[in-house]
Amino acid sequence: MTAALHRSSAARSGPGGGARLHPVVALAMIAAGGGAVLLLWLQDTVYVSGLGDWLTNAGRITGLLAGYVIVVLLALMARIPAVERGVGADRLARWHAMGGRYTVSLAVAHTLLIIWGYAVTAHTNVVHESTSLVLTYPDVLMGTVAVFLLLGVGIASARAARRRLSYETWHFIHLYTYLAIALAFSHQFSTGADFVSNTRARWLWSALYLAVAALLVWYRLITPIRAAFRHRLHVVDIRRENADVVTVFIGGQHLDELRTEPGQFFRWRFLTRELWWAANPYSLSAAPRPTMLRITVKMTGSHSAALLSLKPGTPVFAEGPYGAFTAARRSRRKVLLLAGGVGITPLRALLETLPAAPGELTMIYRANTDDDLVLRAELDWIARDRGAMVHYLLGPPRAGSKDHLSAQRLGKLVPDLRDRDVFLCGPEPMMAAAQTGLRAAGVPRRHIHQESFTF
Numbered sequence: 001m002t003a004a005l006h007r008s009s010a011a012r013s014g015p016g017g018g019a020r021l022h023p024v025v026a027l028a029m030i031a032a033g034g035g036a037v038l039l040l041w042l043q044d045t046v047y048v049s050g051l052g053d054w055l056t057n058a059g060r061i062t063g064l065l066a067g068y069v070i071v072v073l074l075a076l077m078a079r080i081p082a083v084e085r086g087v088g089a090d091r092l093a094r095w096h097a098m099g100g101r102y103t104v105s106l107a108v109a110h111t112l113l114i115i116w117g118y119a120v121t122a123h124t125n126v127v128h129e130s131t132s133l134v135l136t137y138p139d140v141l142m143g144t145v146a147v148f149l150l151l152g153v154g155i156a157s158a159r160a161a162r163r164r165l166s167y168e169t170w171h172f173i174h175l176y177t178y179l180a181i182a183l184a185f186s187h188q189f190s191t192g193a194d195f196v197s198n199t200r201a202r203w204l205w206s207a208l209y210l211a212v213a214a215l216l217v218w219y220r221l222i223t224p225i226r227a228a229f230r231h232r233l234h235v236v237d238i239r240r241e242n243a244d245v246v247t248v249f250i251g252g253q254h255l256d257e258l259r260t261e262p263g264q265f266f267r268w269r270f271l272t273r274e275l276w277w278a279a280n281p282y283s284l285s286a287a288p289r290p291t292m293l294r295i296t297v298k299m300t301g302s303h304s305a306a307l308l309s310l311k312p313g314t315p316v317f318a319e320g321p322y323g324a325f326t327a328a329r330r331s332r333r334k335v336l337l338l339a340g341g342v343g344i345t346p347l348r349a350l351l352e353t354l355p356a357a358p359g360e361l362t363m364i365y366r367a368n369t370d371d372d373l374v375l376r377a378e379l380d381w382i383a384r385d386r387g388a389m390v391h392y393l394l395g396p397p398r399a400g401s402k403d404h405l406s407a408q409r410l411g412k413l414v415p416d417l418r419d420r421d422v423f424l425c426g427p428e429p430m431m432a433a434a435q436t437g438l439r440a441a442g443v444p445r446r447h448i449h450q451e452s453f454t455f
């Protein structure tokens with residue numbers, strides 16, 4: 001089905017937005033920190049000789065890297081605005097998950113290598129060496145508990161286990177990482193060869209940990225509380241879109257100061273008895289206004305379903321804005337907005353605001369049935385107003401070239417596909433199918449920008 005549209009209107013661009021840390025720069029900074037950690041090891045190492053020494057030094061390196069990577073992981077999750085905007089929350093979450101696997105592996109390797117190395121050097125066996133290390137040094141005992149905690153968090157986060165756990169349970173288990181970091185900290189200084197006699201290294205290491213702790217407290221605690229007082233966010237109205245989807249209108253003051261860009265999301269905490277403890281991410285489903293924000297939510301679980309019973313006046317805490325799925329990613333005049341299901345929300349806001357002349361903006365909205373389309377009347381209205389085109393593609397996925405998102409079908413609907421930036425948001429299988437279709441149609445990877453609703 002196609003809603004065709006003519007007539008132009010001046011497009012509004014999103015507000016300024018603020019500094020962004022490019023992902024490559026972020027990775028370069030992380031790598032430089034890793035290099036500095038290796039230098040710290042090197043400066044304390046005159047020479048390495050014999051199996052015991054090699055093992056112990058490998059243990060030292062893995063231990064230092066584990067201590068470094070874990071603090072980087074916390075920094076990635078500190079919600080630093082320039083990092084969230086530049087790197088993007090979904091990419092940050094992927095890095096965080098990957099870094100988590102490295103940390104657990106490094107911490108386990110550190111433990112095993114140190115024990116083995118000491119045992120070889122002392123001509124004893126590993127069981128005896130482990131017992132004596134744990135019983136002699138209380139800090140090492142705490143470090144050992146930390147490794148077991150990290151292992152537990154790692155196992156709970158593995159894909160198979162993660163699927164069986166509710167988000168809340170997984171999140172709660174994840175918080176043990178903080179305890180692990182606290183437990184492991186002291187053994188680094190009391191027994192770590194690179195710190196025991198190096199005051200400057202101890203200061204720098206402590207400064208790194210303190211700086212990240214300060215960032216966490218500032219951005220995850222103080223900033224949302226200050227924003228709550230400044231902006232006085234509260235529920236204004238609820239609108240049911242269909243059986244599964246609800247729109248929440250959130251009023252407030254001075255919201256222009258947030259410099260929110262269409263395509264971004266907030267983590268929303270609704271202060272009711274059931275919802276106050278959870279902060280779930282939802283994208284804005286309309287351009288932000290100085291006194292009103294709006295989200296549109298599919299009721300998939302306990303949090304989203306509870307939104308339906310929100311009462312006007314309910315206070316709201318919002319962390320954000322976050323996300324890099326904005327006009328800033330665009331590098332071409334022509335744009336295709338490709339949505340699946342409730343993934344329409346950020347794209348609806350972009351359709352309204354991306355600067356474009358008539359004919360430059362096309363939207364494809366994919367859903368299984370007509371009932372699954374949300375905000376359709378608004379989309380048609382905006383498209384008509386802006387001289388954009390909206391195609392609705394309905395029906396279940398099909399095999400091969402017959403699929404709605406195959407290169408052939410996409411190419412027929414949007415003949416100049418290769419000349420466009422594509423903004424893509426929808427369920428994971430839909431996004432995978434769209435990626436395949438777009439790439440086969442010749443759209444370069446760098447012109448495909450996507451927002452994932454799963455962290």
Ligand SMILES: Cc1cc2nc3c(=O)[nH]c(=O)nc-3n(C[C@H](O)[C@H](O)[C@H](O)COP(=O)(O)OP(=O)(O)OC[C@H]3O[C@@H](n4cnc5c(N)ncnc54)[C@H](O)[C@@H]3O)c2cc1C
Nearest residue numbers: 167279280281282283296297298300301302303304345453
């Ligand atoms: C950047 C981003 C933007 C999003 N925008 C929208 C939107 O505009 N509209 C919409 O309907 N959905 C959106 N989502 C998805 C939405 O956040 C989840 O569907 C919702 O949090 C589910 O919570 P639940 O308790 O109802 O369901 P559950 O069944 O308890 O959770 C389902 C899944 O949602 C995810 N989830 C739950 N709670 C959180 C949380 N606090 N933080 C991160 N992930 C969580 C987990 O992957 C979980 O397995 C967005 C997600 C992300 C990451």
